[in-house]
Amino acid sequence: MVSTYGALVFLVGAVAMVVIAAFVSFQSTEPEDPKSVTQKVYRVRSLYFFLLLFVLVLAYGFTLPKAPYFRDSSPDVVVDVVGKMWFWELKPVKGAVLENGDLVLPAGRKVEFRVTSADVNHGFGIYSTDGYILTQTQAMPGYTNHLIYTFKKPGIYRVFCMEFCGIGHHNMFARIVVRKEGE
Amino acid sequence: MKRFSITPFAVILPLVFIVLILLGLTMRANQGELIQVDPQLFYAIMTLHGLGMAGTAAVGGLTALAYLLLRYVNLNTKLVYFLLFSYLITVVGLISATLLGHFGPGWYVLYPLPFKPMGVWPNWSIGLAIVSLIVLGVAILLIQLEFFRACVARYGLKNSLGWQFFTGSGEYVPPLVIITVDAVVLPGVITTLVGAALLMLYFVKWLNPSTELDPLLIKNMIFIWGHTLVNITMYMGVAVVYELFPEFSGRPWKSNKFVALAWNATFFIVLLAVFHHLYMDFVQPLPLHITGQTFSYLAAVPSTVVTVTGFISQVYKSGMRWSFVPLSFFLGILGWLIGGYAAVIDSTIVVNNQFHNTLWVPAHFHTYFLIGFYLILWGFLFYAMGSKRESLAKLGLASYVLGGVGFLSMFYVGGAFGVPRRYAEYSMIPVESLSHLAQILPKIAVVFIPYVLVGFLLIFISILGGSGREVQRV
Ligand code: HEM
Ligand SMILES: [Cu+2]
Numbered sequence: 341m342v343s344t345y346g347a348l349v350f351l352v353g354a355v356a357m358v359v360i361a362a363f364v365s366f367q368s369t370e371p372e373d374p375k376s377v378t379q380k381v382y383r384v385r386s387l388y389f390f391l392l393l394f395v396l397v398l399a400y401g402f403t404l405p406k407a408p409y410f411r412d413s414s415p416d417v418v419v420d421v422v423g424k425m426w427f428w429e430l431k432p433v434k435g436a437v438l439e440n441g442d443l444v445l446p447a448g449r450k451v452e453f454r455v456t457s458a459d460v461n462h463g464f465g466i467y468s469t470d471g472y473i474l475t476q477t478q479a480m481p482g483y484t485n486h487l488i489y490t491f492k493k494p495g496i497y498r499v500f501c502m503e504f505c506g507i508g509h510h511n512m513f514a515r516i517v518v519r520k521e522g523e
Numbered sequence: 524m525k526r527f528s529i530t531p532f533a534v535i536l537p538l539v540f541i542v543l544i545l546l547g548l549t550m551r552a553n554q555g556e557l558i559q560v561d562p563q564l565f566y567a568i569m570t571l572h573g574l575g576m577a578g579t580a581a582v583g584g585l586t587a588l589a590y591l592l593l594r595y596v597n598l599n600t601k602l603v604y605f606l607l608f609s610y611l612i613t614v615v616g617l618i619s620a621t622l623l624g625h626f627g628p629g630w631y632v633l634y635p636l637p638f639k640p641m642g643v644w645p646n647w648s649i650g651l652a653i654v655s656l657i658v659l660g661v662a663i664l665l666i667q668l669e670f671f672r673a674c675v676a677r678y679g680l681k682n683s684l685g686w687q688f689f690t691g692s693g694e695y696v697p698p699l700v701i702i703t704v705d706a707v708v709l710p711g712v713i714t715t716l717v718g719a720a721l722l723m724l725y726f727v728k729w730l731n732p733s734t735e736l737d738p739l740l741i742k743n744m745i746f747i748w749g750h751t752l753v754n755i756t757m758y759m760g761v762a763v764v765y766e767l768f769p770e771f772s773g774r775p776w777k778s779n780k781f782v783a784l785a786w787n788a789t790f791f792i793v794l795l796a797v798f799h800h801l802y803m804d805f806v807q808p809l810p811l812h813i814t815g816q817t818f819s820y821l822a823a824v825p826s827t828v829v830t831v832t833g834f835i836s837q838v839y840k841s842g843m844r845w846s847f848v849p850l851s852f853f854l855g856i857l858g859w860l861i862g863g864y865a866a867v868i869d870s871t872i873v874v875n876n877q878f879h880n881t882l883w884v885p886a887h888f889h890t891y892f893l894i895g896f897y898l899i900l901w902g903f904l905f906y907a908m909g910s911k912r913e914s915l916a917k918l919g920l921a922s923y924v925l926g927g928v929g930f931l932s933m934f935y936v937g938g939a940f941g942v943p944r945r946y947a948e949y950s951m952i953p954v955e956s957l958s959h960l961a962q963i964l965p966k967i968a969v970v971f972i973p974y975v976l977v978g979f980l981l982i983f984i985s986i987l988g989g990s991g992r993e994v995q996r997v
Contacts, residue, residue, distance in 0.1 A: 343877035346868045347939035354861045361857050364838050371842025374774045381836045389828050396820045407872040460636040471957030473877050473941035478803045480738050485805040502880045504629045507562045510946035513953050
């Protein structure tokens with residue numbers, strides 16, 4: 341889970357900041373000449389500057405290519421998604437079927453969702469069987485966002501609305517049933 | 524010497540703030556199923572709370588900046604009062620539109636939701652909300668233009684922007700607070716004009732419903748305006764700290780080449796990081812997505828390398844006394860940093876693909892507002908009112924910060940587990956474990972929020988203990 345890493349990186353950094361802040365403020369009781377303090381701070385500053393640049397460049401180079409825009413196309417399965425106040429219309433175009441109103445997809449295949457909206461902005465968010473958010477894109481009227489995703493495991497996935505769309509926003513869900521191919 | 528009384532600001536802004544916290548408490552209590560609020564009312568409250576908090580922060584920041592600039596330049600103080608007057612009209616207008624009319628498209632009013640009320644909010648409430656925002660927008664634009672005019676009139680354009688450091692002509696160096704022209708006033712003016720255009724388009728649409736606007740273009744305009752306004756508000760808080768902290772640390776905090784470079788860079792960072800709000804609009808041109816991540820990451824450089832190290836040189840081994848004002852500034856800068864750090868993480872496109880519109884978003888911006896900007900504002904008001912009620916204020920601060928940390932943690936945990944934001948209720952979520960978690964977190968938050976409220980009341984009472992000190996002309 342990318343967001344779990346994000347949260348952990350945050351926790352570590354936030355604790356570090358609080359510790360540094362506590363250290364600096366506890367040290368404020370014994371006065372020292374401002375000039376020598378400035379010199380000390382400058383020394384740490386240049387070190388910190390290069391460290392920060394290094395971390396930023398590393399994080400940037402590592403994460404940017406993973407952006408969802410670059411998941412290459414040529415999908416095996418195609419689904420049209422239309423957000424409406426306040427439900428989802430999931431229309432199989434290729435390699436998927438509707439069964440009792442549920443969208444049924446094969447596991448392990450590259451799926452392309454072509455997402456748009458019939459009225460206001462919605463957000464098409466896919467949640468795993470155990471309730472973790474996997475990926476999302478906006479559903480904007482007049483535009484179609486192409487979201488590529490491969491469901492690895494079979495199970496019942498959920499669609500949540502991820503953009504506030506009025507009083508039905510908190511009750512705008514859909515199901516996606518993912519089966520092992522051939523079942 | 525112009526007379527400028529801070530008192531009306533120190534009374535009105537905190538009163539509105541208290542009401543807005545109560546609205547926040549209501550929302551959290553409803554999400555935790557402790558009370559029952561109709562979804563229509565919930566989303567109207569949410570819209571009022573969001574617009575109100577962002578607007579009050581902007582007005583507070585501009586007031587503080589005006590007070591500090593008055594030390595150095597000749598501002599027309601009538602415009603500052605006009606700002607407060609317009610703000611009051613806007614508050615009354617928005618309260619009517621939301622609480623009476625149930626106008627509830629959320630604080631960033633994405634197109635076309637305000638115009639598709641589905642029978643919930645009447646037509647008059649849409650017009651009233653648009654006009655109310657125009658009233659405040661005009662006042663904000665005027666005061667920003669006045670800041671710019673006054674600084675340039677006294678110091679010249681080049682010096683106001685801090686460019687004398689780059690041309691090396693060794694001219695007179697204006698005080699640090701003047702340099703905020705770069706990162707606050709200029710981006711503010713530019714983007715308020717975009718906001719004005721947006722509100723005009725909305726007004727036209729309201730008068731003539733057959734008008735069709737482009738949702739993607741409008742979304743870009745909304746964030747160019749809204750993101751920037753919120754962002755420069757934060758920098759106004761930083762400017763207050765730059766200007767006032769030295770009075771408590773006893774050490775000078777001067778402009779130099781690095782500071783000038785940092786604030787000039789911030790001009791671009793403020794304007795170009797905006798695009799991180801549209802990562803999940805895959806149709807947005809790719810270069811704009813990349814610009815978003817690039818400049819959001821770059822934001823960490825001037826703020827930490829220059830501002831934080833400057834701040835540390837103020838505090839470290841200074842022998843200073845920690846009275847309420849420097850303490851609130853210190854904690855405010857810390858909250859600003861922690862919230863900013865959470866924002867930078869979320870500005871990573873892959874991470875945003877999961878965090879977008881989860882509780883991570885309110886988590887980070889509530890951090891740098893509640894325990895960031897607003898703390899600095901309370902410190903400023905305490906200072907400007909010349910209050911002496913130290914121990915009461917510190918007691919309030921302790922309660923406010925402890926309560927705040929507890930309240931915020933519940934947002935962060937929710938975000939980490941992908942709980943979506945802006946859900947009036949979580950009971951409909953079809954995954955049992957997530958629905959359960961999403962309802963437990965607000966229950967815990969509701970225990971902490973009264974500590975914020977009571978803490979703030981104590982701070983407010985202490986602020987009112989002063990009678991308002993004269994601006995000292997330098
Ligand atoms: C103790 C104080 C506060 C409480 C209890 C509180 C509570 C809340 C809650 C429950 C929400 C809705 C979250 C969601 O489910 O999406 C919210 C949204 C929001 N809050 Fe606060 N808040 C507080 C302080 C602040 C402050 C200081 C600001 C300053 C800017 C602020 C600005 C906002 C904004 C802009 C929104 C988004 C509204 C929208 O989504 O349209 N809040 N707040
Ligand atoms: Cu929706």
